Amino acid sequence: MLTKTPQEAWSEFLETVEKRCSPTEFQNWFAPIRLREEVSEELCLEVPNIFVQEYLINNYKKELSSFLSVKATGELSLSFTISETKKAEPLPQIPLNQLASPSSQHALEVKLNPNYTFQHFIEGPSNQFVKSAAVGIATRPGKSYTLMFIHGGVGLGKTHILHSIGHQVRERHKKLRVYCITTEAFINDLVDNLRNKSLDRMKRFYRSLDVLLVDDIQFLQNRPNFEEEFCNTFESLINQGKQIVITSDKPPGQLKLSERLIARMEWGLVANVGIPDLETRVAILQHKAEQKGFRLPQSIAFFIAEHIYNNVRQLEGAINRLNAYCRLMKLDITQEVVESTLGELFQTSSHKKISVDNILKSVATIFGVRISDLKSSVRSKDVSFPRQVAMYLAKELINDSLMRLASAFGGKTHSTLLHAWKKIAGLVKKDERLRRQIDMARRNLEA
Ligand SMILES: Nc1ncnc2c1ncn2[C@@H]1O[C@H](COP(=O)(O)OP(=O)(O)OP(=O)(O)O)[C@@H](O)[C@H]1O
Numbered sequence: 001m002l003t004k005t006p007q008e009a010w011s012e013f014l015e016t017v018e019k020r021c022s023p024t025e026f027q028n029w030f031a032p033i034r035l036r037e038e039v040s041e042e043l044c045l046e047v048p049n050i051f052v053q054e055y056l057i058n059n060y061k062k063e064l065s066s067f068l069s070v071k072a073t074g075e076l077s078l079s080f081t082i083s084e085t086k087k088a089e090p091l092p093q094i095p096l097n098q099l100a101s102p103s104s105q106h107a108l109e110v111k112l113n114p115n116y117t118f119q120h121f122i123e124g125p126s127n128q129f130v131k132s133a134a135v136g137i138a139t140r141p142g143k144s145y146t147l148m149f150i151h152g153g154v155g156l157g158k159t160h161i162l163h164s165i166g167h168q169v170r171e172r173h174k175k176l177r178v179y180c181i182t183t184e185a186f187i188n189d190l191v192d193n194l195r196n197k198s199l200d201r202m203k204r205f206y207r208s209l210d211v212l213l214v215d216d217i218q219f220l221q222n223r224p225n226f227e228e229e230f231c232n233t234f235e236s237l238i239n240q241g242k243q244i245v246i247t248s249d250k251p252p253g254q255l256k257l258s259e260r261l262i263a264r265m266e267w268g269l270v271a272n273v274g275i276p277d278l279e280t281r282v283a284i285l286q287h288k289a290e291q292k293g294f295r296l297p298q299s300i301a302f303f304i305a306e307h308i309y310n311n312v313r314q315l316e317g318a319i320n321r322l323n324a325y326c327r328l329m330k331l332d333i334t335q336e337v338v339e340s341t342l343g344e345l346f347q348t349s350s351h352k353k354i355s356v357d358n359i360l361k362s363v364a365t366i367f368g369v370r371i372s373d374l375k376s377s378v379r380s381k382d383v384s385f386p387r388q389v390a391m392y393l394a395k396e397l398i399n400d401s402l403m404r405l406a407s408a409f410g411g412k413t414h415s416t417l418l419h420a421w422k423k424i425a426g427l428v429k430k431d432e433r434l435r436r437q438i439d440m441a442r443r444n445l446e447a
Contacts (some may be wrong), residue, residue, distance in 0.1 A: 006043035006077065009067040010035055016063065019418055020402075022125055027272065029055050029129055034083070042077045043068055048269070053080045055132065108185040110215065112170075115291070116163035122287050124280025127157060130271040134161050134245075137269075138168035141176060141211050141243035147268025151248045155313030156273045158247040162213050165245055169211050176210035183219040187226045199229075206233045211243040217265075218249050221256040231261045238264070276312065278400065281305035284312055288319045294326075300333055306353060307346040309399065318342050354397045354445050356390075356408035362444045363390040366437050375410035389434075391417045392424035393441055 004012070018026050029052060036044035047053045056064070061076070069077045118138075123131050130150055137148050148165075150158050162180065169178050181189075193202040206212065212233075220227050237244055248255060251272070252265035276284065282301045289296035296319070308314050325341045326333055339346075364371045367386035374387045387409065394405045395417060402414035409417070428435050 004067075006041065006068070007035060010043055010045070013064060013067040016067075017060065019415070022274070022277075036081065041069070042079050044079050044081070046081050046083050048083050053082070055129070108181060108189050110180045110182060110185070112163045112166045112180060113159075116160040117167050118164045120287065120291070121157065121160055121164055122276075122280060122284045124276045124283070126274030126276050126280065127161075130161055130273050133269055133271050134165050135168070137243065137245065138165040139172065141169050141173060142241050145269035146238050146241060146243055147265065148243075148245045149248065149252055149265050149268050149270045150245065150273060151251045151270070152273030153275065153310070154249065155311035156275065157312055158273055159215055161273070162215055162245055162247050166211070166213050169243075173210075177208065178211040178213070179206075179209045180213040180215070182215045183217050183230075186214065186230060187219070187223065190226055190229055203233065207236045207240070209237065209242065211245075212237055214244065214246045216248065217246045218255060224258070227257060227261060231258070231264070234261075234264065244268075275310050278302070278305055278309075281309060281312075281315060285315055285319060288316050289323070292319060292323050294323055294333075297333065300335060300338055303335055303338060304342065307342075314345060318345055321345075356394050356398070356405060358445055359390050359393045359397070359441070360409075362441045363393065365444075366441055377410070388420035388424055389438065389441070391420035392428075393438065393445070395421045397442070397445065 014030060017030060021030075032048045032052060033056070034046040036046050045053075045056075047056075064076055064078065071077055118131070118135060121127075121131060130152075133145075133148060134150075136144060150161055152158055166178050166180050169176055189202060190199075193199045220230055234244060246265065246268075251270060252262050255262060255265075282298070282305045285301040285304055286296050286298075289301075304315070304318055308318055322333065322338065322341055325331070326337065331337050360371045360374050363369075363386050364374060367382075367389070369383055369386050373383045374390055376383075378384070391406075391409060391412075394408070395402070398405060402417050406412040406414045406417040424434075424438075428438060
């Protein structure tokens with residue numbers, strides 16, 4: 001019998017999920033969910049949008065069912081409400097008769113890259129949220145969130161997503177005026193129009209758009225004069241219920257822009273694109289190879305993905321280089337060929353590959369125990385403590401799932417590994433000797 005209140009069940013569910021998923025996934029999908037304080041036996045959740053609700057049900061139904069009771073109908077005792085879209089303060093509207101004609105042409109428009117479509121965007125835990133939110137926005141532009149703000153590191157697919165929205169809107173909403181521009185081009189446009197005293201025409205043009213896609217807003221930093229005009233354009237579109245999508249290398253709060261603009265951007269749907277995990281990188285490599293018309297063996301894709309890991313553009317560069325080399329030299333793709341062609345890229349983009357086996361070797365030497373004991377289920381303190389240190393190092397130094405890391409320790413579970421990591425992380429703060437032992441192991445491994 002379930003005796004927990006829905007609130008208790010929810011917080012236990014969150015605790016479990018937080019241990020299991022990546023911080024990006026948790027931040028994107030779970031952190032925005034609010035528990036509604038309703039007097040009900042049902043768990044009432046307030047979600048910021050339908051994507052979060054669908055994500056929760058599609059991916060965590062099984063887990064939820066072990067925390068929540070089930071109704072007589074067999075459904076989970078769970079209900080959702082979608083938080084009301086926050087409204088921007090009203091600004092003076094531009095009369096309709098002043099809007100530019102839909103046939104206006106603009107030289108600075110960015111042509112949407114035909115390869116940057118949702119179909120060619122490979123999904124993984126690091127970008128699932130941004131992708132489903134973008135698909136939702138492209139399906140009903142201006143209807144759910146009038147502003148979407150996409151941020152993330154270099155080469156992780158922000159422009160790809162931006163153009164995908166543009167393609168889909170053009171395909172499904174033929175009458176809507178979609179315009180894609182880089183922030184640099186917007187600034188150049190502004191400079192030209194100021195010089196030609198045609199600022200009003202420019203304003204009318206931008207304010208007549210239905211969907212404005214703006215790439216790399218970080219280039220607006222430290223340019224207060226241009227920022228003001230951008231902010232006006234932006235507010236005017238938002239007030240008309242039009243759609244804006246902005247990309248940036250940082251979240252809104254970290255941009256050096258006026259408080260007014262930052263507040264406006266934070267008000268939208270803010271989504272982060274993270275670094276793809278190993279499996280997603282492998283899938284991206286294989287997809288890119290397929291697009292180029294060749295097949296990349298799985299083992300080779302893993303090999304490349306293990307060495308190039310924080311920039312998808314570099315993965316794509318690797319595929320292009322490998323393809324060109326093998327075609328010209330009429331070679332099959334083997335690991336040797338990959339090493340000789342892409343070795344340089346590996347050097348610049350990767351640090352030394354650390355494996356659980358290396359960690360076990362290093363820890364065994366420092367603590368004077370046998371590797372086989374570390375992998376066994378021996379529980380004596382002189383073995384279990386170094387084993388926990390090795391688990392701590394594995395979680396700290398290897399970018400892989402807890403489950404896989406734990407199983408490399410002779411089939412341990414992810415909760416054992418997490419427990420070990422927490423314990424050692426706590427001890428290392430106060431135990432000088434342990435800190436030195438761990439530093440020594442790290443130096444050995446990274447040397
Ligand atoms: N998930 C993905 N699936 C397929 N291709 C991807 C994915 N993520 C990125 N790419 C590819 O990586 C390349 C770089 O992506 P993009 O230009 O969109 O990155 P960005 O985040 O805008 O980079 P920058 O910060 O430099 O502007 C593109 O060719 C894009 O197609």
